Amino acid sequence: MPIKIRTIAVTGEKKTEILDLETPDLVYGEVLVKVHAVALCTLEQRIFRRDVKMPLPCTGGHEVSGEIAALGPGVDAGRWAVGQRVAVRMLYNCGECYYCRTGRTNLCTKALKKPVREGLLPGPGGLCDYVIVKSQDLFDIADGISYEEAALTEPLACCVHSVRKADLQFADTVVVIGGGIMGINHVMLCKKRGCRVILSEVDPARRELASRLGADVTFNPLEKDPVAYVRELTDGRGADCVFNTTAIPSVVPQAIAMVGKTGKMVQYSSMHPDAPVEVSPQMLHSSEVVLTGSVSPTALDFDTANRLINYRIIDMKPVIFGTFEFKDAQAAFEQSIVPGTFRCIITD
Ligand SMILES: [Zn+2]
Ligand SMILES: [Zn+2]
Known part of the structure; x- marks a missing residue:
């Protein structure tokens, strides 16, 4: 009926x-x-x-x-x-x-x-x-x-998918760019994966929230050079993974430049309008850096997010x-x- x-x-x-x-x-x-x-x-x-x-x-x-x-x-x-x-x-x-x-x-x-x-x-x-x-x-x-x-469950599942793409290891250094809901979800998930998490975010209230939820380092990218600061925090190596959760075009080359050898850059946010950037093939060759993205969750990611919430692993x-x-x-x-x-x- x-x-x-x-x-x-x-x-x-x-x-x-x-x-x-x-x-x-x-x-x-x-x-x-x-x-x-x-x-x-x-x-x-x-x-x-x-x-x-x-x-x-x-x-x-x-x-x-x-x-x-x-x-x-x-x-x-x-x-x-x-x-x-x-x-x-x-x-x-x-x-x-x-x-x-x-x-x-x-x-x-x-x-x-x-x-x-x-x-x-x-x-x-x-x-x-x-x-x-x-x-x-x-x-x-x-x-x-x-x-x-x-x-x-769905927005968490989107971030579960993104974090899975990064194939993180214990004690990896991760940079999350942007402290909105998706950035905060990345911070929480990467902490649960045993990583050191650095958040780049201009809003002090969001930085404070990220710290409360486990971010190890937070900084304001308008006050510190993001690439130089991440290199400084990693003995010059660069991060094992950088998640860009912002749709700010100028951030993308910075995100790529923060990645260390064999590290990954995950373009999490969609870009409207799109904003292509230059990428150095020689950099890719010599560093084995992986550039990728993340779009929507699979059915498995949704199931995982459902359990993360139900088991109170993620709040x-x-x-x-x-x-x-x-x-x-x-x-x-x-x-x-x-x-x-x-x-x-x-x-x-
Ligand atoms: Zn959604
Ligand atoms: Zn289909």
Whole structure:
């Protein structure tokens, strides 16, 4: 039976409205989830600002948690039950392309071509009071973990993917550039990996938070030459890994210059607009430096992030700015694009 739902839709530049929709019926393997928390990620902010041009109206929201409201046909009633608290993986991957079939679901060639379900709007689709997902995209939430924390499984999973790319070893020196939510997630994860973590960040409050969460060294790149300082801290070698979580073009050559021999530079942030830089092939040859990037989490990364939160290995509370009621979505979006704001979460 289709049910009536509400969605927070972006309907214009910096404009949202709450619209009434009607869901399609649940098909085999699907579950209806009552959404309790959905966080506003960079993608939602870009849709709101119209930097990312999705057809309007559209429904953002891919950082979601809630409780199961109904099981569709074929869902294992021994595993899933109405009322069960779940983190929801909203990321679409087709399951059929080369990258999906080889386990790299984050690189799905159809990731941005999610089919629009009858009655729903284009977009990731989490900013609704109810969502329909496959049971394979549900993840348990441990007792004592809030819906707000569980909604942040996806951004943590993105950083799990990034840190995995770096293949870190005990006592490696890692530089994290940028102390926003993604930079802070990198700091926490790299500490758990037994590394020495250096954070480059201009905002003193963010540096202080990073120190509290385990960063060994923090510095202001406007006060110290970042490349010279990192070299000084590593006996001239350079870092074993540099994660650039900023979208500031001038930072990229610095990030590359901070890496020591056989080290890695991971371009974590997307770049809009793109800003190509020169790279020295002789430097690559003689140093064996690896330049790479990280985009979205795989299904495995999501599962890992879910366990990191449930087992209380990583605490997401420090990166939550605040919560907003569903009806105050416009205010939540406006706050989310204020520089320096950590995650804004919409609750029911
Ligand atoms: Zn996200
Ligand atoms: Zn695919």
